[in-house]
Amino acid sequence: MENSRALVLQACAGVRPERTPLFDSLLNDAVIAHFAGRPLDGTDDAATVARAAGKALDVVCRMPLPDQAGRTWTDERGSRHVAGRWNDWTVAHGLQSPAEWAAWIARHIERYEAGTLPDAQSRAAAAAQQRAMDRRLDGALFVHCRPATALNAACYDHCGFETFSYLWMDYRDLVEHWLRALQSARRRCLALSAPTTACPLAVVYADIAFNHRLIFSPAMLAEVGFFDDLADICEQCHRYGLQVIFHSDGYLMEVLPDLVAAGIDGLNPIEAAAGMDIHAIRRRYPELILAGGVDAARLLPLASPGEVRRETRRIIQAVGSEGRLLIGSSAEVDDTIPLVNYLAFHEEAMRG
Amino acid sequence: MAVDLQALAECIIRGNKNDALALAQQAIEEGMAPQTIINDGLIAGMAVVGQRFKCNEYYIPEVLLAARAMKECMGLLRPLLTDADAKPKGTVVIATVKGDLHDIGKNLVSMMLQGNGFEVVDLGTDVDPDELIRAAKQHRADIIATSALLTTTMPAMKEVVAAADEAGIRPATRIIIGGAPVTQEYAQEIGADGFAPDAASAVDLAQSLLAAAA
Numbered sequence: 001m002e003n004s005r006a007l008v009l010q011a012c013a014g015v016r017p018e019r020t021p022l023f024d025s026l027l028n029d030a031v032i033a034h035f036a037g038r039p040l041d042g043t044d045d046a047a048t049v050a051r052a053a054g055k056a057l058d059v060v061c062r063m064p065l066p067d068q069a070g071r072t073w074t075d076e077r078g079s080r081h082v083a084g085r086w087n088d089w090t091v092a093h094g095l096q097s098p099a100e101w102a103a104w105i106a107r108h109i110e111r112y113e114a115g116t117l118p119d120a121q122s123r124a125a126a127a128a129q130q131r132a133m134d135r136r137l138d139g140a141l142f143v144h145c146r147p148a149t150a151l152n153a154a155c156y157d158h159c160g161f162e163t164f165s166y167l168w169m170d171y172r173d174l175v176e177h178w179l180r181a182l183q184s185a186r187r188r189c190l191a192l193s194a195p196t197t198a199c200p201l202a203v204v205y206a207d208i209a210f211n212h213r214l215i216f217s218p219a220m221l222a223e224v225g226f227f228d229d230l231a232d233i234c235e236q237c238h239r240y241g242l243q244v245i246f247h248s249d250g251y252l253m254e255v256l257p258d259l260v261a262a263g264i265d266g267l268n269p270i271e272a273a274a275g276m277d278i279h280a281i282r283r284r285y286p287e288l289i290l291a292g293g294v295d296a297a298r299l300l301p302l303a304s305p306g307e308v309r310r311e312t313r314r315i316i317q318a319v320g321s322e323g324r325l326l327i328g329s330s331a332e333v334d335d336t337i338p339l340v341n342y343l344a345f346h347e348e349a350m351r352g
Numbered sequence: 353m354a355v356d357l358q359a360l361a362e363c364i365i366r367g368n369k370n371d372a373l374a375l376a377q378q379a380i381e382e383g384m385a386p387q388t389i390i391n392d393g394l395i396a397g398m399a400v401v402g403q404r405f406k407c408n409e410y411y412i413p414e415v416l417l418a419a420r421a422m423k424e425c426m427g428l429l430r431p432l433l434t435d436a437d438a439k440p441k442g443t444v445v446i447a448t449v450k451g452d453l454h455d456i457g458k459n460l461v462s463m464m465l466q467g468n469g470f471e472v473v474d475l476g477t478d479v480d481p482d483e484l485i486r487a488a489k490q491h492r493a494d495i496i497a498t499s500a501l502l503t504t505t506m507p508a509m510k511e512v513v514a515a516a517d518e519a520g521i522r523p524a525t526r527i528i529i530g531g532a533p534v535t536q537e538y539a540q541e542i543g544a545d546g547f548a549p550d551a552a553s554a555v556d557l558a559q560s561l562l563a564a565a566a
């Protein structure tokens with residue numbers, strides 16, 4: 001939207017902006033068609049998605065394109081994937097046992113370690129790509145910088161939590177080495193995306209929790225170097241002038257002090273259904289930028305438009321009175337949310 | 353020296369599969385009854401794991417490691433069980449419902465049930481109500497367990513209840529439900545036989561339903 005950057009900068013600096021900026025990802029056909037003014041019909045869907053995101057949001061976290069649901073493919077590890085309209089899934093891992101994974105990891109560590117920092121040419125190419133994407137967004141800010149912690153890269157991009165747990169028990173040295181290699185790959189990636197992004201925010205995707213509890217114990221998180229790794233991300237982002245929004249679904253209160261100590265500037269998506277209380281967090285951490293907060297588990301999909309409006313207003317008033325609120329869904333705007341409810345939320349937020 | 357089954361239980365609790373396997377093997381060689389090793393070593397260990405998970409002392413990796421140690425030991429012991437011994441506490445057909453692909457919670461429930469002496473038939477994710485009913489009939493399931501992680505896939509649980517009613521397999525086959533957005537009230541609303549908030553409570557629930565049926 002037109003003055004997104006100014007609004008976001010104000011909000012993040014702790015000044016109450018004219019209106020609370022909108023922070024989300026759109027994965028919803030009806031919402032996209034509404035804001036783009038045309039449906040996703042397979043003809044230049046990338047432009048339709050960008051147009052909608054640019055019209056609806058101030059900060060666009062992700063911008064996936066609709067896929068052909070049911071499409072399947074096998075990757076180089078032999079894992080089978082199936083596409084949904086907005087997500088894809090690993091339906092069968094090619095590598096099964098921890099021993100097979102360990103052999104694969106040992107072979108691939110070298111590849112990660114062999115990488116070098118991006119040169120001027122690749123930095124310029126990345127910057128040009130960012131600018132081309134930004135131009136389609138009508139002033140809205142796209143989060144180009146989305147570093148993952150090594151633990152999350154290992155679990156979500158590679159072997160899954162279950163195998164990771166076995167590998168951590170059976171092949172500790174190798175996994176420690178792997179995590180370091182994933183970290184250095186991430187640092188290179190960040191050096192490519194962070195210096196030129198127009199968006200003043202980085203979002204660290206790091207799902208470590210679920211309903212009312214953490215997936216990993218705080219002790220294990222410390223042992224795998226999760227907090228140090230996060231501090232490393234924060235330090236690098238801060239050097240480039242970016243504020244760091246930490247994204248994890250689920251209930252994080254047990255480690256919130258550790259996340260803050262690692263240097264995060266904000267939290268997303270603040271999942272009330274998982275036990276996160278945005279009002280309590282605001283009271284305890286007045287400095288934290290809170291991004292998300294509007295319940296996508298029950299409220300947005302199932303409540304009436306009036307209820308959606310009331311809750312949106314309540315959050316803006318109670319949490320955003322001093323800025324530091326980027327309002328959005330507590331997940332993503334996916335197809336479970338009826339258009340009328342999204343519009344109720346959006347109109348209420350736009351009222352300031 | 354006779355193997356101390358408490359030590360075997362400890363290995364399960366700590367997820368130490370190699371030591372657990374060694375102790376189970378030693379117990380077998382000493383001629384201990386396989387069912388005793390299972391009950392007083394493996395299941396006793398898993399009970400502690402379940403307890404610790406319930407009160408937030410254990411997290412997911414600890415449970416996965418314990419369940420793996422248990423499973424490997426069962427691999428040694430199962431072939432030694434007599435037909436009478438081999439009778440499981442009950443048979444559970446489990447799946448994540450249609451339209452939903454989350455499987456971590458479902459897998460954990462499945463492991464905990466197995467760890468406590470249930471036979472579990474896991475149909476995977478995105479499973480049709482009809483497929484669940486077919487499998488429940490084929491395996492003469494005592495319990496159908498369904499998991500949903502999306503508010504929008506929860507109604508598929510109601511379809512499972514309706515399909516089970518229509519197939520006439522209730523009340524012999526009980527239906528239990530769970531997953532992050534699911535509640536006790538929802539279970540009541542759709543006429544399921546029970547809900548549990550976590551994998552350890554799922555075992556308690558399954559046991560109490562079977563005890564009530566006996």
Ligand code: B12
Nearest residue numbers: 210297331453454455456457499502503530531532550551
């Ligand atoms: C990990 C995760 C994923 C992984 C899944 C990996 C996998 N192989 O399963 C990935 C990243 C792939 C993913 C994808 C998606 N996810 Co997701 N995901 C999560 C997350 C972070 C944790 C879920 C989890 O594994 N928890 C750990 C396990 C152990 O817990 P659990 O499943 O709750 O199970 C426990 C209990 O519930 C119980 N239990 C579970 N099943 C059963 C069954 C019975 C019978 C019983 C008795 C008990 C029981 O016992 C278990 C152990 O104690 C949750 C956040 C959350 N709050 O839960 C979001 C969440 C579930 N996901 C969500 C969404 C929206 C999605 C997507 C639609 C994303 C998108 N926008 O496109 C897709 C789903 C596509 C689809 N069709 O299914 C939302 C759902 C909102 C809602 N209520 O509708 C959540 C809540 C996140 C959010 N911010 O709101 N997800």
